[in-house]
Amino acid sequence: MGTAPTPAAPSRAGMKKELPERFKSYKHVWVFIEYEHGEIHPVSLELLGEGRKLANKLGVELAGVLLGGNRAALQEAAVQVWEHDADLVYICADPVLEHYRNEPYTKVMTDLVNTYQPEIFLLGATVLGRDLAGAVATTLLTGLTADCTELAIDDEGSLAATRPTFGGSLLCTIHTLNFRPQMATIRPRVMAMPPSAPGKKGRIIEHAAGLHEIDIITKVLRFIPDRDSNKAQLAYADIVVAGGMGLRSPENLQLVRALASVLGGEWGGSRPLVQKGWMDADRQIGQTGKTIRPKVYIAAGISGAIQHRVGVEGADTIIAINTDRNAPIFDFAHFAVVGNAIEILPALTDAFRKRLSVNRLAG
Amino acid sequence: MHIVVCIKQVPDSAQIRVHPVTNTIMRQGVPTIINPYDLFALEEALRLRDRLGGTVTVLTMGPPMAEDSLRKALGIGADRGVLLTDRFFAGSDTLATSFALSQAILKIGETWGVPEVVFTGKQTIDGDTAQVGPGIARRLGLQQLTYVSAISEVDLAGKSITVSRRAEGGVQELKTALPALITMLEGSNEVRRGSIGDVLRGARAELVTWNAAAAGITEMGNCGLRGSPTVVKRVFAPKARATKAVPIETRERDAETIAEDIIAQLYATQPALEAELLRTAAGY
Ligand SMILES: Cc1cc2nc3c(=O)[nH]c(=O)nc-3n(C[C@H](O)[C@H](O)[C@H](O)COP(=O)(O)OP(=O)(O)OC[C@H]3O[C@@H](n4cnc5c(N)ncnc54)[C@H](O)[C@@H]3O)c2cc1C
Ligand SMILES: Cc1cc2nc3c(=O)[nH]c(=O)nc-3n(C[C@H](O)[C@H](O)[C@H](O)COP(=O)(O)OP(=O)(O)OC[C@H]3O[C@@H](n4cnc5c(N)ncnc54)[C@H](O)[C@@H]3O)c2cc1C
Numbered sequence: 001m002g003t004a005p006t007p008a009a010p011s012r013a014g015m016k017k018e019l020p021e022r023f024k025s026y027k028h029v030w031v032f033i034e035y036e037h038g039e040i041h042p043v044s045l046e047l048l049g050e051g052r053k054l055a056n057k058l059g060v061e062l063a064g065v066l067l068g069g070n071r072a073a074l075q076e077a078a079v080q081v082w083e084h085d086a087d088l089v090y091i092c093a094d095p096v097l098e099h100y101r102n103e104p105y106t107k108v109m110t111d112l113v114n115t116y117q118p119e120i121f122l123l124g125a126t127v128l129g130r131d132l133a134g135a136v137a138t139t140l141l142t143g144l145t146a147d148c149t150e151l152a153i154d155d156e157g158s159l160a161a162t163r164p165t166f167g168g169s170l171l172c173t174i175h176t177l178n179f180r181p182q183m184a185t186i187r188p189r190v191m192a193m194p195p196s197a198p199g200k201k202g203r204i205i206e207h208a209a210g211l212h213e214i215d216i217i218t219k220v221l222r223f224i225p226d227r228d229s230n231k232a233q234l235a236y237a238d239i240v241v242a243g244g245m246g247l248r249s250p251e252n253l254q255l256v257r258a259l260a261s262v263l264g265g266e267w268g269g270s271r272p273l274v275q276k277g278w279m280d281a282d283r284q285i286g287q288t289g290k291t292i293r294p295k296v297y298i299a300a301g302i303s304g305a306i307q308h309r310v311g312v313e314g315a316d317t318i319i320a321i322n323t324d325r326n327a328p329i330f331d332f333a334h335f336a337v338v339g340n341a342i343e344i345l346p347a348l349t350d351a352f353r354k355r356l357s358v359n360r361l362a363g
Numbered sequence: 364m365h366i367v368v369c370i371k372q373v374p375d376s377a378q379i380r381v382h383p384v385t386n387t388i389m390r391q392g393v394p395t396i397i398n399p400y401d402l403f404a405l406e407e408a409l410r411l412r413d414r415l416g417g418t419v420t421v422l423t424m425g426p427p428m429a430e431d432s433l434r435k436a437l438g439i440g441a442d443r444g445v446l447l448t449d450r451f452f453a454g455s456d457t458l459a460t461s462f463a464l465s466q467a468i469l470k471i472g473e474t475w476g477v478p479e480v481v482f483t484g485k486q487t488i489d490g491d492t493a494q495v496g497p498g499i500a501r502r503l504g505l506q507q508l509t510y511v512s513a514i515s516e517v518d519l520a521g522k523s524i525t526v527s528r529r530a531e532g533g534v535q536e537l538k539t540a541l542p543a544l545i546t547m548l549e550g551s552n553e554v555r556r557g558s559i560g561d562v563l564r565g566a567r568a569e570l571v572t573w574n575a576a577a578a579g580i581t582e583m584g585n586c587g588l589r590g591s592p593t594v595v596k597r598v599f600a601p602k603a604r605a606t607k608a609v610p611i612e613t614r615e616r617d618a619e620t621i622a623e624d625i626i627a628q629l630y631a632t633q634p635a636l637e638a639e640l641l642r643t644a645a646g647y
Contacts, residue, residue: 131509134497143592146492179592218539225533264643336608347618356644
């Protein structure tokens with residue numbers, strides 16, 4: 001028994017001291033509401049659902065924080081935040097905040113935190129959220145846990161943030177014991193979208209940015225929207241069909257696209273397909289690609305490596321088609337189809353096409 | 364121009380093994396590599412240097428064996444390698460890491476000239492937080508440019524830089540002042556192979572090795588475990604799914620029959636699905 005490997009985590013479980021006096025007044029749960037081009041990013045609403053559970057457990061309030069250039073637009077957006085169960089919304093409207101830039105957003109966020117003192121602050125792990133969270137946490141000198149998949153409140157009332165490590169083969173639970181706020185980012189689609197309650201109202205607190213464009217060093221020269229806006233839809237599609245190396249040739253990816261198209265869904269693939277240049281990187285599903293949470297996920301010729309698994313586990317139903325009955329994907333799929341994807345995909349496409357069009361004529 | 368590139372030595376994660384009984388990570392014998400994302404940062408730095416003149420200093424914080432990564436970076440074409448190593452840094456989270464690295468960058472600036480640009484990778488493949496770049500930018504008061512896919516202009520006289528960066532739903536073109544911190548997006552360039560001369564030089568070069576004191580760090584409370592607000596409380600294996608996958612019979616059946624069976628079983632588990640698919644197909 002002398003050869004046991006050393007534990008992965010340095011154990012500091014005994015380090016808990018009492019929370020420093022200056023942090024004792026920190027209360028309430030905040031969610032950063034990512035608002036750009038007139039829309040709230042769905043991940044912010046997903047986080048309100050999670051934030052609500054934490055706030056209830058702690059017996060505190062849930063607040064959204066909305067930054068932007070136009071006051072009326074933010075007030076309108078605040079309604080959606082209330083309807084996703086926030087008790088109040090902090091609004092900061094200033095022309096300087098019209099387009100996201102790190103400097104003014106970090107300034108306003110740190111001001112807000114220092115003024116209103118939340119104990120927990122959650123942000124989406126999007127490119128915007130990660131850019132902002134890292135800067136805000138460093139300015140506040142507090143802890144930030146990245147890409148969490150589970151949030152809970154422990155017996156001592158502190159945030160237990162769980163995240164995958166080493167490509168998802170292990171999970172670790174991280175605490176920010178002696179600092180506030182306890183900050184965490186969560187990737188889109190990792191948490192379920194909570195129901196909204198139309199008509200639900202809350203409070204608004206307005207905060208003045210006190211910024212002037214002349215003081216902001218970084219200027220946005222241009223914004224070039226992505227051409228294929230559908231690509232961004234992969235994370236939010238209800239039906240996703242994906243292919244892996246089992247497809248054997250780039251041409252066979254067409255079989256995946258055809259099935260997705262008949263089902264009105266999106267398509268994607270495993271990482272080697274990107275590395276081989278068979279498809280664009282923004283169609284990659286998994287740990288270093290998109291996390292998806294569709295109603296149906298059909299995986300064809302994908303082995304089910306842990307890095308792929310962590311991106312698809314939130315699917316309601318996973319149908320895996322693989323020639324190898326021992327493929328790891330069958331450990332987490334709901335339906336196991338041991339067979340040749342190159343034959344089964346077209347058959348499935350035809351069968352769905354017939355059913356969906358015949359019924360349509362009849363109805 | 365002087366450019367600093369931060370690189371991290373990481374386990375080649377494809378080969379990480381987890382002990383089946385104790386659920387701990389078995390690092391013994393796992394080969395290490397330069398964090399793959401950092402190579403894009405290094406390449407971009409070398410391109411700037413080749414175009415505008417100057418030197419590229421690579422910096423890594425890690426155990427003494429992290430010197431391998433510096434030698435590899437020199438072999439690709441970097442001019443100077445600095446290893447920041449001290450047992451006080453053990454257990455650093457991203458806040459403590461960005462503290463130590465930013466102190467070392469200040470020291471590098473005093474020694475060889477203040478860098479106009481500091482590069483980091485987008486994220487690592489082990490800690491995978493993408494927090495160290497922004498952390499360094501804040502601590503040093505550098506303009507923060509994350510997820511940069513292209514650098515279109517550097518004006519050393521006017522102290523400005525123009526870049527394209529990946530933003531939500533599109534690409535932002537930003538202009539800002541130097542000095543700046545750039546986290547480089549993967550795939551934004553093709554990483555060069557070092558010349559034989561560089562590889563030989565890398566293998567033989569004298570590296571600069573600093574402990575905390577040599578890097579000018581006096582506030583030890585900001586380093587390592589003591590300087591880390593986050594605490595890892597528990598490491599555990601993901602729960603296996605309770606139920607096994609339902610097999611769909613495929614033996615001695617043709618593809619059509621298999622397809623019909625899949626659809627029947629799917630509709631049975633999700634009764635509302637058929638109606639939804641019909642609505643989508645009808646274009647509602
Ligand atoms: C740091 C890191 C991050 C990563 N991130 C990701 C990520 O985000 N997403 C991701 O997907 N991967 C990721 N990977 C890669 C991952 O480890 C696997 O290598 C990858 O997912 C395997 O892809 P695959 O299943 O398509 O190929 P393979 O593992 O080669 O599997 C092919 C499968 O197809 C089956 N097959 C063969 N022929 C047929 C046929 N005719 N019909 C049906 N089945 C057939 C085979 O039995 C096999 O199971 C990452 C790896 C690392 C190290
Ligand atoms: C499983 C696990 C989970 C963790 N989770 C968290 C967490 O949620 N929050 C947290 O604060 N800490 C966390 N840590 C600690 C964190 O990994 C370390 O602080 C690490 O030193 C830097 O973070 P990173 O690897 O995430 O780097 P990233 O922030 O992803 O790295 C970005 C870039 O910074 C540069 N860089 C990073 N580290 C170094 C270095 N040592 N030397 C030179 N350049 C470097 C590289 O250019 C790199 O591409 C975790 C560690 C482990 C092992």
